[in-house]
Amino acid sequence: MMFTRSLKGFLTELELSKGKDNLIFVTLAGSPKWIEKEVERNGFEILRVELKKDDSLFKLVDVLLKWRNTGENTVYFVYGMSNQFPEILSYLNLHRDFLYDVKRPVVVIGSEHEVREIAKNAPDLWRFRNRTFDFLEREPEIEAELAEVEAEEAVEFISEPIFGATLPLFAFEWCDEEVKERIELNEHLLEIISDEYRKSEIYKTLAVYYLRLRDYNKSAKCFNEFLQLKEGDKEGLSMGYLLRAQTFAGLKQFEKALEDFDEAIKLNPKNADAYNGRGITHRKLEQHERAIEDYNRAIELNPNYAKAYYNRGNAYRKLNQPERAIEDYNKAIELNPDYVEAYNNRGLAYSDLKQYERAIEDYNKAIELNPNYAKAYYNRGNAYRKLNQPERAIEDYNKAIELNPDYALAYSNRGLAYYHLKQYEKAIEDYNKAIELNPNYAEAYENREEAARDFKTAGILFYNQGSENCIKMFSICFDLRGKVKGKSGEVFYCGLALYLLTKDEKILEELKTLRVDDETMRRILEFSMRKLRGEEISSEVRKELEKEEREEIGILLELLLK
Template identity: 45%
Template sequence: MNELKLAKGKNCLIFAISERPARLKELIESDGFDVRELSLKGKENLLEMLLTWEDTTENTIYVVHEIANQFPWVLPYLNLHRDLFFDIKRPVVVLGSEYEVTEIQKHAPDWFRFRSRTYELKEEELEEEGVIMSLAELAEPKPLYYSLPVFVEEGEEEIKERIKIDEYLLSSEHDDYKLAELYMSLSLSYFKLRNFERGEEYLRKSTAIREKLKDNKGILLNYGRLSSIFVGIGEYEKTIDASNEALKIDPGLAVVYIYRGIAYAELKQHERAIEDYKKTIALNPDEASAYYNRGIAYANLKRYERAIEDYGKAIALNPNDAEVYNNRGLAYSGLSQQGRAIEDYNKAIALNPNYAQAYNNRGNAYARLKQYEQAIEDYNNTIELNPSYAETYNNRGTAYARLNQHKRAIEDYSKAIELNSNLAQAYNNRGNAYHGLNQHKRAIEDYSKAIALNPNYAHAYSNRGNAYVDLKQYERAIEDYGGAIALNPDDVKAYGNRGKAHSAIRRYEESARDFKKAGILFLSFEKVDDSVKHFSFCFDLREELKSEDVIHSGLALFLITLNPDIIIELKQLQIEDETLRKIFELTLMKLQDEDISEGIAMLEEKEQTEENKILFELLKRL
């Protein structure tokens, strides 16, 4: 109180820590002061509020509280305009918790130093009936926990400045609870800088003090904070370890399940992530982020219906989250429901007109609907918002290519590669554009770069094979088609193209095998016209060879098309395979309206190949 009496009618800035703000006000008023309370609950401007001092008496003291409501933006503002406090000829008491005052020290250090620099107030304890003023230590140590657990993106210089302040405070601190908090703050700062050695060092010191004090709450907070920091810096194994320790102490920490779930998801362990999000929801059914993250996990497992359901719940809890609409749009797109996807992207953009990714995704949806002009318009918007988004240049290039504007496509693919030289898809697509311009050698160069970047890129192998075919380099083409098939055994186009390449160099047996396989795969994909075409390619080889593959394709071709000319051709072939001969006989019987069910049953009793089973199914439909 002596400081306030001395500062009566003058400029004075005091920071007060009190567990009983009402008692502090009562104490000040008992000394004859007129207390003007300034509560910062919204966007009020503290400096503007203090400029009313000229309308007050000399006995007026301003008491500012709830400043944390304006963290963090208010701190750099007050730090910048600190000198204006010199013009306010009334004492100003900033009342807050230990955490709030510590945050002021860290993020508005010049404003905080203004206090001692102007009045040379001593950092001493002023204790009156339980009121603690200044930054003095408490007479009796008690637990103190700063609000540290949430990961916040900070620049390296900000973190280093925080470390300096914490180390300065550490040099004069003796209270064990405060020491434990300072050590933990330093630990988190060093972890953010990825200095794991120093981070572990300060973590051990904090933990040792807490264990000595039997401070289980503090130990729990430490692990919770570590979970947040580690997930924020991408250390997912460490996130899981820290989360496990926290949950051993308190299995009811909903937010820690979210941290661990995110870590599992980033490690591609989506089922385990889903289990953690379920636990969060059981503990807190109104936690929108749990539904949102579980939706992402389901989407990564291609369980799009479940993802859409969870995104819907997240939207019900937080209808203004643009990202949830964007992700639900992606899930609808995964179900080929492009119209509904576009509706969600529209909502995301309405909520956030600068949402570049939503424009890009809406462009992709339009492209899948073959509305390439609209797709290009959305890609243009994306690039305007984010000129360094390589994927969008790639996507726009593909839209131009679909419009046969290959030169413009090449420009966009080249820009994508300039922005991201590791984007294998852009090399592959540029290769396609060169191929469209009959520049096959340049196309091959790009396909080769795509494969070098991603050796598992099946499409790039297949595309390079096509380019070699155009150059009549069939052996190399066959090799590349084989590479594509090895990576994707269901690459039906690669089988068909390899069949053509084999046929070009008179390898009819290999050609027939590939054409038959392509016909079977197309049939399994319910692409009947393509299936008929490839079975026809195979059956047309009957002048060159009379293999089982040719006969099988002929039977399949007739059973699908019921073309009587095929039966005539099959009768002229000698069918040596017993099963194929029996299928042909049953086919002829069926054409005479005879009952063939017993014959089919007898064939099915024997062990059969998957290829012959397809003929059985076709025969049953005859």
């Protein structure tokens, strides 16, 4: 039981290291969550330090030198050191002595390759370590727990990095007081450091911190200092603007982001990342044609840029050009056969074309590559529902909800599947949960026409159950007017139902501006206006009700008689 002995040895080493300096390396396969659980279960408090590509080289030092603010049971877990290879290796190899002052165990966790690179390229740091523990092989008894842990989706501040590496926005995960502490430390470092490169990195980091605190004047001042130190270095200036553009994009200040992307491109017109980032920003502003122009340029500069093909495909989908989107997703997958999101979105494009079997093939591939990808299960569930296979759809919605318990759309569409199976109580339960999670979840729908149909169905179901949530559903549907192309009978129906339930005359005025092909609904609108004027309409409405065979229209006529 080599694994068990290694784990016991590791925990014993931590126990002996309380209040002492101790550098430990751990090689690990898969998620580290299980080992974190074991450490916490044994009474330790873990402080996680996650290093990202664009982080300052001082980030690790900054965090560890605050060890005096921690309890004796604290242990530091350091992740992502390879994101800063090779610079961090030479830096820590030279400045390893600061670890003597850190009276807490520091555990560096990485793959076998990462640890081997540290040993090879930072030999003095490697010799400084106390122990190395190998957990590359896992025993069967922890597999079930580990599989459950590894299924948890990570919550990211920004879901779509502008390019390659994740954005330098770790500061946004901290509370204001933590950010202020780091500002104080970095401003102190500015006073004692003379090297211009290091100063520029600190100014860059401070600029992000001040943005986190919404102190835009100080942030701008720090970026100006950073840009001045990079004066004459076109590449450095371009990267500075590119960094700030990404930061503004993360703050959803897209116009400011565009200005900085423009500057970055002026300084380096051959930076494909800058065009790709500006394209994403245009897409966030619903400027899809301009986004495509930028993706075109990014691809021209880098014909193997899979992300740019993927992003251009997304823009074509937004422009209702699924065939062109599929061409771009094909290219992205050709360049990167493991591109999970490209398979998922190509599936969506096939669904746009009502080619649901082909869509399911793509969702299957996305799930094969990432079994914890909740969106792929949700989308496959939608495809099964379109193929009139509600039971299989429910299985996929169940999995999506298991992976993401706050997935409002998955609850809503599972409710639709239950509705089609005439399991009305379960449908009601799911619709209620969807409303609880996100009262505005209509905005998450890719297809507004589909959204209108779904919310109309839900509204009728709630009405038949005597639930006031019918008003909520009809209201959500009616709010889609203007967003649904052409004449929408669903939106018009929900508007009529909403008026007849609430007697809000403003709704009636809105309905008069909409067009609908259904003659009976037009007559119901006319009846409503006549009734509002005090006319007697009961006998005419009853005649309509006697000959009307559609249950949903019968509901409107019955409401007119109340």
